[in-house]
Amino acid sequence: MINSYNESNVKKLTKYIKSNKKYRDIQSLVFIGIGTDKILFDSVGPLVGSLINHYGLNINYYGDMDNPIHALNMVEALEFIQMKHPNSVVIAVDSSISPEGGTYGLGRVSVRKGSLLPGLGLGKELPEVGDISIRACIFEGEMNEVEDMYNISIQFVYSLAEDVVNLIHHTVENLSRNIG
Numbered sequence: 001m002i003n004s005y006n007e008s009n010v011k012k013l014t015k016y017i018k019s020n021k022k023y024r025d026i027q028s029l030v031f032i033g034i035g036t037d038k039i040l041f042d043s044v045g046p047l048v049g050s051l052i053n054h055y056g057l058n059i060n061y062y063g064d065m066d067n068p069i070h071a072l073n074m075v076e077a078l079e080f081i082q083m084k085h086p087n088s089v090v091i092a093v094d095s096s097i098s099p100e101g102g103t104y105g106l107g108r109v110s111v112r113k114g115s116l117l118p119g120l121g122l123g124k125e126l127p128e129v130g131d132i133s134i135r136a137c138i139f140e141g142e143m144n145e146v147e148d149m150y151n152i153s154i155q156f157v158y159s160l161a162e163d164v165v166n167l168i169h170h171t172v173e174n175l176s177r178n179i180g
Contacts, residue, residue, distance in 0.1 A: 017171070
């Protein structure tokens with residue numbers, strides 16, 4: 001389904017990548033999907049990785065449904081990625097929670113310059129990840145409503161993951177053709 005995408009997010013991600021001093025070419029990009037395959041509302045990052053593999057996209061992406069990067073293995077995974085891809089532009093991909101009526105909004109994919117703090121929405125303290133972040137908002141509400149997150153549809157999460165795959169695919173295409 002690599003057809004639909006949000007053009008403004010593609011332009012924004014392309015701009016952020018090109019403005020990063022570490023960017024040299026497509027191979028200097030590393031995407032890291034944060035999350036777990038065990039909790040649906042935290043599976044966007046790994047699902048994106050598995051879809052990228054499924055579509056056969058030639059992208060440096062770590063964290064998929066078979067080998068997720070989550071709270072228990074994050075430090076070791078980040079050290080390995082840094083060793084394997086020193087001086088690369090790191091783009092973190094994660095699910096996010098937005099306060100009711102927040103900026104990012106339920107079902108929206110946002111691109112931001114700067115790292116993200118995985119687990120922040122659930123009160124976890126984990127290392128910052130990325131030079132750029134892609135966040136898929138899977139829940140809108142307050143932390144005391146966390147039990148409502150267990151009612152999220154797999155189709156909803158899958159659709160958000162597809163949106164992120166399309167964003168990454170079209171951005172990489174633009175960069176390889178030097179568009180944007």
